[in-house]
Amino acid sequence: MGGSWVAGKIFSEVYSGKPVSLVDSYELPEFVSKSTLVIAISYSGNTEETVGLAKQAAQKKAHVVTISSGGMLPEYGNQKIIIPRSDLQPRSATGYMIMPILYGFGLAKEEDVRHARTALEALDKDNAQCLGHAKTIAHRELIPVIYGSSPFKSMAYRWKTQFNENSKIMAYSNYFPELNHNDTLPLAQTYRKDGFYFFVFGSDNPKISKRISVTAEITKTKFNMIEPKGSSYLERMFYMLHYGDYVSYHLGLLRNVDPADVSLIGAMKKALS
Amino acid sequence: MGGSWVAGKIFSEVYSGKPVSLVDSYELPEFVSKSTLVIAISYSGNTEETVGLAKQAAQKKAHVVTISSGGMLPEYGNQKIIIPRSDLQPRSATGYMIMPILYGFGLAKEEDVRHARTALEALDKDNAQCLGHAKTIAHRELIPVIYGSSPFKSMAYRWKTQFNENSKIMAYSNYFPELNHNDTLPLAQTYRKDGFYFFVFGSDNPKISKRISVTAEITKTKFNMIEPKGSSYLERMFYMLHYGDYVSYHLGLLRNVDPADVSLIGAMKKALS
Numbered sequence: 013m014g015g016s017w018v019a020g021k022i023f024s025e026v027y028s029g030k031p032v033s034l035v036d037s038y039e040l041p042e043f044v045s046k047s048t049l050v051i052a053i054s055y056s057g058n059t060e061e062t063v064g065l066a067k068q069a070a071q072k073k074a075h076v077v078t079i080s081s082g083g084m085l086p087e088y089g090n091q092k093i094i095i096p097r098s099d100l101q102p103r104s105a106t107g108y109m110i111m112p113i114l115y116g117f118g119l120a121k122e123e124d125v126r127h128a129r130t131a132l133e134a135l136d137k138d139n140a141q142c143l144g145h146a147k148t149i150a151h152r153e154l155i156p157v158i159y160g161s162s163p164f165k166s167m168a169y170r171w172k173t174q175f176n177e178n179s180k181i182m183a184y185s186n187y188f189p190e191l192n193h194n195d196t197l198p199l200a201q202t203y204r205k206d207g208f209y210f211f212v213f214g215s216d217n218p219k220i221s222k223r224i225s226v227t228a229e230i231t232k233t234k235f236n237m238i239e240p241k242g243s244s245y246l247e248r249m250f251y252m253l254h255y256g257d258y259v260s261y262h263l264g265l266l267r268n269v270d271p272a273d274v275s276l277i278g279a280m281k282k283a284l285s
Numbered sequence: 286m287g288g289s290w291v292a293g294k295i296f297s298e299v300y301s302g303k304p305v306s307l308v309d310s311y312e313l314p315e316f317v318s319k320s321t322l323v324i325a326i327s328y329s330g331n332t333e334e335t336v337g338l339a340k341q342a343a344q345k346k347a348h349v350v351t352i353s354s355g356g357m358l359p360e361y362g363n364q365k366i367i368i369p370r371s372d373l374q375p376r377s378a379t380g381y382m383i384m385p386i387l388y389g390f391g392l393a394k395e396e397d398v399r400h401a402r403t404a405l406e407a408l409d410k411d412n413a414q415c416l417g418h419a420k421t422i423a424h425r426e427l428i429p430v431i432y433g434s435s436p437f438k439s440m441a442y443r444w445k446t447q448f449n450e451n452s453k454i455m456a457y458s459n460y461f462p463e464l465n466h467n468d469t470l471p472l473a474q475t476y477r478k479d480g481f482y483f484f485v486f487g488s489d490n491p492k493i494s495k496r497i498s499v500t501a502e503i504t505k506t507k508f509n510m511i512e513p514k515g516s517s518y519l520e521r522m523f524y525m526l527h528y529g530d531y532v533s534y535h536l537g538l539l540r541n542v543d544p545a546d547v548s549l550i551g552a553m554k555k556a557l558s
Contacts, residue, residue, distance in 0.1 A: 014466030030313035031304035036463050037435045038492065041301035061462060092396065107481040154346065157455075162310045173467040180428075183482065184457045189334060190309050192553065194446040200549055201453035201542065203426040204480055208455065219311065227557045267475065271292030273442035274471055280465065283499045 015102030016053040019109035021166035029210035046073040055102035057083020124246035131251045142258035150266035154209035160189040160218045164213050171256035178260035178271040214239040288375030289326040292382035294439035302400040328375035330356020397519035403526045415531035425541035427482035434461040434493045444529035451533035451544040472504035487512040
């Protein structure tokens, strides 16, 4: 769920060697058996839904790998990956949650990790572009809509959730080419269009690239393009992740809300328990 | 893609006997082999993405089932299901596309189909409630946000796409419990909240039901509840589908747009070809 769910989404989008099912409800799929690998991710290790699912998986004798900073989750793991810090917001620990999976499935190389780190440090030094987007959004009180495409469909969703949690504003995501089958007509004809701010991730797939420019033109929409930078998937992925984090973080500050404050979620969990 | 994609989404949400991977991009997952069942759905049978995927699946000797009203798609099918009408909008043919799959996997009984039909006919006779929602939305030019939960997460997405295509307005969907990890803070603190209209599908899962009421209370949000009616999943599913269709249809008419008009999509396909 939440910040941990995003790690699963990112992985499932880039790994296609075996079928991957994402589970974000209370029930484990029926097909789970002793020949299933179940990866249970919860930063705190105490997320109600995830702990319940891991328990079900253990009962079905699946091979369970847990990723958490502690909590009850490891109790159900055949392999337990413990994140060395437990003082972060789950959404700030995405790197800790996604890297063991990418490594484990051979999707990350040492060299790419070094490049990714350099890219992130560069963005830490200069994120004026991120602040620029945040200023426009804050000034006009806009609702961000983020359009991604493979391999960054989940990344568009990640941005949405970061605007939700860091900036405390509504935000929505969608992706090409599917959005051409639904969002296209409203982009041309909806009311309240000037209340939205459209981020679009650049793509090196020429088919997607053409769809982006044709959609902008036909619907007369201003797309604020964000180009993934980097020489490997891993570098581009972390660059995009960090970029979105900065936009939503700056926007929170500009709105005078505390990006880290999630006390309302705490109140809700209390009311639910 | 589009209306056909929704049929796949609905199926994958209720079937958990085997892993189901939804594909909505240009590339077939790597794991597809001769022991994979590939169901390729395109109402026209000529959707670029779907035809390309079916071709790849046939090359990999997967067992391909095609569902279409004709077109190029059946060429790649080991089993070809032909929809008897080719004069509909894809999104109006959801029943034709979902029923062969639900039947094939033993998820629909004759008796449930009869009940579903009766429920739909009742809604055809009296859909004043749907019109009521549409009037409020049209009058205040609101953006619908639809919150579902299992087994109607995909249905919330279906409603979104129907508002997009029939009413030509922006709309968004999300689902419980996941939305408690992202939309909750903005529901309490976002700007422009009075520009949205929140539909929430009722749930007979007490955990979800409690989440809905706690979320509404803590965030001080007016949830317009839609209760799924019917004695079986199939009846409730079609009831919800039809209900959303009517709201979006009425809303299109109230906005003086033609719900059936998709000429812009045609223009886009031309620009892309």
